Amino acid sequence: MNGTLKGLLRLYPIARNWTVLSNYIVPIQTIQKVSRVYSTSLTDYSQLEDCISPVEKNYVFTDSKSYKSMEILEKVAKNNTNMTVHNAVDIMFTLFRASKNVDEDLQNIKQHIGFIHLCEILNRNIRLMQITEIINSLRMLTYFKIPANCVLTQSLLQMIRANVNEISLQDIISIVVTLKKMDSTPLRDALLIALPVVFEAQLPTKLDPDNITMLTQSLRLISENNINNPKIQNIILKSLQKFEKDLNVLTAWSIFCSLCSASYPSPMAFELLFNIQKILISDAKQLSIQEIKMALHKLVLVTVRNKEYGCKFYNEALVDAFVNSALSAEISFDNSIYLLKYLNELNYAHIPFLEYLAAKCFQQPNLLKDGPYFRVSVFLEGLINADYKPVFWDIIRDAILANKVENKIFNKSMIKFALHLIALDCYSPSLISKVFSQIIKPNDPMKNIHARELLLLYQSVKTLYPMYNGPWPSQDLLEHAVNIHRTLLSSILSPFSLKTALELALGGPQYVHNNLGTKLGHYIDHVIVMRKGGYPIAINTVNTSNATNMTYIEDIQTPSESQMILIFNLPEAAYAMNSQRLKSTWSLKIKSVEALMKTNAIAINSSSWMKLPEYERLPYLMRAIRLKCEDDSFS
Incomplete structure (x- = not known):
């Protein structure tokens, strides 16, 4: 295996000329502390533990909250002659915490001469860095949006490449999380292939079966990186089963998300899933809105992606617990729309949740009147799936019609939008006219779903709204839609x-x-x-x-x-x-x-x-x- 990995990584030559860092711009999200204590979610940004050794001489910043980023950088700019690489790593972390505390503009930080000096010191002395410092430096550079293809970032990746077989399991998890937030480069992509392979090889001998945090993180890594090895999966699951009665809700949430992401869950996974769901149902109110959204998103993916076993993940009590928890937390309207989107994809109707949204729209009609197309269309689909008109339907209907969607959107999704309005007895001749005359054009390629929606819209207007006197789709297009509908009958x-x-x-x-x-x-x-x-x-x-x-x-x-x-x-x-x-x-x-x-x-x-x-x-x-x-x- 080592030979294969080395062969893979050797495809990407080591950058030999360590030059001064020049340009920076690549996306990443927030990390919180330094060291190797990680979030239970590999899809979130890992946390770094605050356990850095004291910085020496004039580089001491004992309390990052006492300093602003620019003050730290000014000190670095004036006093960096004898700064060691270890000092630079520690100051980079202090700078991270200071910028995070006050939500400063990262662009100003990156352009400061003090920040450039820090990067020069890291670049110049990179071979003196410990592996933990290399990993933490990579994570902090990612936070500061330093591009993946700059020399310093590539140098850090090369150091990881050189030590790929000696890196611990926890370090592999941390690196993979960071790499997934970086832009693609040949070396970054090669490491994303190699590190899960190393992880798979090392896990049977190096995994601590009594470390619940490590177990949940390991399960997440193999699930999200397509390690379809039943033996490896069962090693982790068997160890997790020992903790079933002691799992807190956040650990249960992480395990649930991991099991949803697994390509081929083993029978042991479904044994664990049942108990995990009971914990989540019981303690869903302890989850944040973002965690609820993530769990529902994962549930949607597994139920839609896999017809064979996706139904085993569906649990009506669990979905209800998630939604009721969001309601008790007085979820914001925008977050509610995303939550409703997942319920729509699950084909799930939750009347109290729709009533909550309707009450918000009644109090603030502009949420729909001035809202984006996405918001209004998701809300409408929720009403359709439940066949439900809220108490305030007249006000809500008027707000939707006042949105004048037909003047904003110009694509075939408007067929579905117009159909949903008709299904709720909401007749908009201007929208129907635009759909029939402008959205649908002769000889224009049409997806099967759009053809079926168009046919039902046409049938409904013809039979239920005889007062409509606008344009109609061409006969050829209607015949095509009828043929498509008949062809697809067996599937519906x-x-x-x-x-x-x-x-x-x-x-x-x-x-x-x-x-x-x-x-x-x-x-x-x-x-x-x-x-x-x-x-x-x-x-x-x-x-x-x-x-x-x-x-x-x-x-x-x-x-x-x-x-x-x-x-x-x-x-x-x-x-x-x-x-x-x-x-x-x-x-x-x-x-x-x-x-x-x-x-x-x-x-x-x-x-x-x-x-x-x-x-x-x-x-x-x-x-x-x-x-x-x-x-x-x-x-």
């Missing part, structure tokens, strides 16, 4: 069929018509015709002469004093994950067909239906049909 239809059950319930296949459409492009799973008294009528259907051989329900002739009933077999995706609330957009599909055909429809959640005992399934369907028959006067 329920995997459970109602056909056999309906035929048994009604007395035979002659009473059930399957897989029909409308001339506006709707799709209906089943159609039945009932006469007075609730008896089915057998109807022969004739395929209309069309390219798709689709039977249109408009062509079904029904006897007088009979009623056509449309039956929609809806998939799980039509409902919020945590409730039986039908999403507003799916409800809109049904309302559109009902308005077109002037008849009633039944929506069946087939997943819930399949969970019923078998002897209850037919009576359930018959009760639903009977209720629709009673609703209709047969006039």
Whole structure:
């Protein structure tokens, strides 16, 4: 393995001419203290412990809060002749703390002659630095936004490269965190490949199984760096299991995020996950808003990314605990929108959270009236997923319409935005007109999702808003959207069929018509015709002469004093994950067909239906049909 690593790193030659540092500018975020005590989150900026040896002579700054950055740099500029590299490292740390305390402009610090002198001393004496000083210097330079390709940064990386097989596990964790915050360079990228390999090789013999902090950090590193080694994962997990009853909520949070990030969690990971979730549910109120957002973000990634085991991470009580904790902390509106975005991606409806947001919008309508498109669209989608209109809906609706989104945004996401407004009974002819005439253009490539959204928007406006007199999409575009919709039906239809059950319930296949459409492009799973008294009528259907051989329900002739009933077999995706609330957009599909055909429809959640005992399934369907028959006067 050593030969492989050396070969990899040898591709990037050592910089031999240590010249004076000149230009600085590369992004990083905050670190807090020096030494090697790290944050439990490898995605956050690691903390550095404040345990630096006293600085000698005239370089002593015992209390960084007593000094401003410029005062420290002035002292360095006037008195640096005999400064050692160890003094320079200590002063760099003091400078970091001073600048952090008062939130000073880093650009002014970097351009000061005193800072340049510090970098020159580090650069000139880099081979005299201990590995801990090298790592801490790299972290502080990253904080001060020194570019990854400058000579000093590359020199520090070369020193790490030269000692790659001797660096401790904790140092590897610290370095990897820092490297991920640096811009790409050949050496930085090579180290990001090599260090996890070294970590994997060293862990079985060097990991302290009794150090809970080290265990959680190690789990995070292997999870976020694609170390898919079950043996290594289980070494860490087995050690963590010893601490299950003693874990605090922050440690549990870190482990949860790590398990969500793992590409291939082992069976032992799911054993640990169950107990971790119990801790988080119990103590979620101890988490910060940022930690709650991070946990939900990780949960979204694992549930969306992996269909095989992502469902094992989903826990309704856990999501509720996170959201309720955010509510009790009176989360800000902007943070609420990001939290709602994650709930939307989970397909999760939380009415109290939506009520909280709605109350904020009622108190401050400008949050929506003057808000960015992202904010308004996320809020709308949350209402759609819950099929919920707040008490203050009139005020909220007016604020959204006053935003004049159609004058700000010009992309295909506006199709979805207009569709969501229609689904909430909010009619904006100017927005619809812009979508149909300007956003959608003939021969313009369109993603499948946009085609489906456009089709539903068109169907809804045609059937529910006959007063609309603006432009319409071209016929070619609509035909394309209909074809796309039919092609994708298999991916959105329920995997459970109602056909056999309906035929048994009604007395035979002659009473059930399957897989029909409308001339506006709707799709209906089943159609039945009932006469007075609730008896089915057998109807022969004739395929209309069309390219798709689709039977249109408009062509079904029904006897007088009979009623056509449309039956929609809806998939799980039509409902919020945590409730039986039908999403507003799916409800809109049904309302559109009902308005077109002037008849009633039944929506069946087939997943819930399949969970019923078998002897209850037919009576359930018959009760639903009977209720629709009673609703209709047969006039």
